[in-house]
Amino acid sequence: MGEKKVTGFDFLWCALYACAAFAIELLSQFVEGKMGVDVSNYSASQNIIHWVITTVLWVIAGIIVIYIGKKTTNFDIWERREKLKRWQYVALLVCFVVNIIAKYLDWNGFKVLIEWNSKEPILFIFQYIYYLAEGFLISLVIVYGQKAFEKWFNNDKIPYGGIVLGLIWGLFHILTKGSVLVGIFSAVAGFLFGTAYIFTNKDYRKALPIITLLFIL
Numbered sequence: 001m002g003e004k005k006v007t008g009f010d011f012l013w014c015a016l017y018a019c020a021a022f023a024i025e026l027l028s029q030f031v032e033g034k035m036g037v038d039v040s041n042y043s044a045s046q047n048i049i050h051w052v053i054t055t056v057l058w059v060i061a062g063i064i065v066i067y068i069g070k071k072t073t074n075f076d077i078w079e080r081r082e083k084l085k086r087w088q089y090v091a092l093l094v095c096f097v098v099n100i101i102a103k104y105l106d107w108n109g110f111k112v113l114i115e116w117n118s119k120e121p122i123l124f125i126f127q128y129i130y131y132l133a134e135g136f137l138i139s140l141v142i143v144y145g146q147k148a149f150e151k152w153f154n155n156d157k158i159p160y161g162g163i164v165l166g167l168i169w170g171l172f173h174i175l176t177k178g179s180v181l182v183g184i185f186s187a188v189a190g191f192l193f194g195t196a197y198i199f200t201n202k203d204y205r206k207a208l209p210i211i212t213l214l215f216i217l
Helices: 008-021 023-034 044-073 086-107 111-118 121-153 160-177 180-199 204-216
Strands: none
Touching: 008 023, 008 044, 008 121, 008 160, 023 044, 044 121, 086 111, 086 180, 086 204, 111 121, 121 160, 121 180, 121 204, 160 180, 180 204
16 A cells, blocks of 8 residues: 655645644633633733743644645755755845845834833743744634645745745634725735745745744834
């Protein structure tokens, strides 16, 4: 009996598992609400506890997704790729510049600075640790979404992972924020992150910190 043929759906499922992991936070808030916590008005300590729990569960979920991806597709996400060329470094720099300008316009200022000024230092630190975990899951959606469509279309130059993230992220923000404009902005951001992944030669060791920084900054 031969080995199971790996298809694009095997990779797409991994991308969807990573997307589903975001729902862990909603489940956490549901449980907190049942415990009498006002999830719309956390105290400082409640906020920190919520972020810590969500961060730990997201990281565990991400590790599980990587394990499932390896087991079902034999894809080694940590495989080293060729070194980046000079133009790729320039392209990544352009991604950061575009990202920062777009967020500056969206936030009416620098996002990190605004959040620093609006929170106590301890809250800022824990929130950004939480953002790191969120960036981790976002990167997995991009990687496995990219692999799925490359498998189907035999083209590795198009940022399919960014398109997958953009569509899912955009739709999610439209439904949760009630704003088409926010959804479009999120979709464009997802596409930008996916483009950056292509510029790293799809080397996850490089892409993970870059995608996470793009998300945070």
